[in-house]
Amino acid sequence: xxxxxxxxxxxxxxxxxxxxxxxxxxxxxxxxxxxxxxxxxxxxxxxxxxxxxxxxxxxxxxxxxxxxxxxxxxxxxxxxxxxxxxxxxxxxxxxxxxxxxxxxxxxxxxxxx
Amino acid sequence: xxxxxxxxxxxxxxxxxxxxxxxxxxxxxxxxxxxxxxxxxxxxxxxxxxxxxxxxxxxxxxxxxxxxxxxxxxxxxxxxxxxxxxxxxxxxxxxxxxxxxxxxxxxxxxxxxxxxxxxxxxxxxxxxxxxxxxxxxxxxxxxxxxx
Numbered sequence: 001x002x003x004x005x006x007x008x009x010x011x012x013x014x015x016x017x018x019x020x021x022x023x024x025x026x027x028x029x030x031x032x033x034x035x036x037x038x039x040x041x042x043x044x045x046x047x048x049x050x051x052x053x054x055x056x057x058x059x060x061x062x063x064x065x066x067x068x069x070x071x072x073x074x075x076x077x078x079x080x081x082x083x084x085x086x087x088x089x090x091x092x093x094x095x096x097x098x099x100x101x102x103x104x105x106x107x108x109x110x111x112x113x
Numbered sequence: 114x115x116x117x118x119x120x121x122x123x124x125x126x127x128x129x130x131x132x133x134x135x136x137x138x139x140x141x142x143x144x145x146x147x148x149x150x151x152x153x154x155x156x157x158x159x160x161x162x163x164x165x166x167x168x169x170x171x172x173x174x175x176x177x178x179x180x181x182x183x184x185x186x187x188x189x190x191x192x193x194x195x196x197x198x199x200x201x202x203x204x205x206x207x208x209x210x211x212x213x214x215x216x217x218x219x220x221x222x223x224x225x226x227x228x229x230x231x232x233x234x235x236x237x238x239x240x241x242x243x244x245x246x247x248x249x250x251x252x253x254x255x256x257x258x259x260x
Contacts (some may be wrong), residue, residue: 035170036228039163040235044155052223059138063145063162065155080135088142 001026001110003068003091006047010105012070012093015077016085024091026067029110031103035060042066049102055081062088070106072099119191122184129172129179131198134222137173141166144183148190157256160236161190164254167229168194174219175199176249189238192254200246208234208242 004021007014014021027045032038033052042048044065050057053075061069068091071077077085077092085092095102124147127140144165148158165181172179176198184191201207208230215225234240239255 033223034226034228035223036167036226036232039166040228040232044159054134054222056134056137056222056224059142059166063138063141063166064159 001113003047006106006109007093009109010095010097010102012095014091014093016082016092017068017089018091020089020091021068024067026110029103029106030066031099039064047106049099049106051075051099053077053081055084057081058084058088058090058092061085061090066090068093070095070102072097072102119184119186122186122191124183124185127181127183129169129181129196131173131175131177131179131196133173137170138166140169140181144181144192147183148185151185153190153258157190157258161192161256163236164192164233164256167233168192168252168254170224171229171250171252172196172198174215174224179249188258190256190258192252192256194252195249197249200248201242201244201250202246204242204244 003024003026006026007021026047028043030042030046031049033050038060042064045067047067049070051072057069070093072095074096129140141162145162168181176196179196182193206212210231211227213225213227219225233254237254238257241253244250
């Protein structure tokens, strides 16, 4: 599924790299706020759901070739985070939904193909 | 494979400043970029990215400063991390998943979960960790290129 379809289906707001959504494929997902956990257990092409907002999340997503980051619960990514995401080309998406709901919806979407 | 003299395969030396969480991940990104375009599989590059990121975070979290050295041999990539820091008194304990001496400022950033060294060991084919309390820590990780 491409990232643009996922963003529209969930009504996510795109804070960075909207131009990459159409051509980014989402192959799976991972949820977590511990960066070492995400480093160890996420896979390339995953959409990452987190409550973390500081710029180190961009490094993790970039190093693991993740499809993008969904920041939940209405949290605002730091200005530095968005700047770094722009440089690295990592889409940052935000939503007021809680992590549980976001993960459930993404899981269903990906399962349905 | 890798003899003691690695000087000919040195690809880069990267300096890391302790407590500089703003730039965390920069060195790992540079290492990743320098490995790309050399015919190394992406899955192996991602393993090395995890190793360098965790080594970088450890230096930033605990040491005054340190270096990461990257060596590319015909059959392996070698990452060496050296720091001037407090050292590790009990390496077996430090390698237990979940054990951490991180303070709250580190944990608030999503680090310090006691997973870093375990991740490095997990993603390495050969892993060596030595340390002297009050002096610093030396880490050597070897990732084989041909399984």
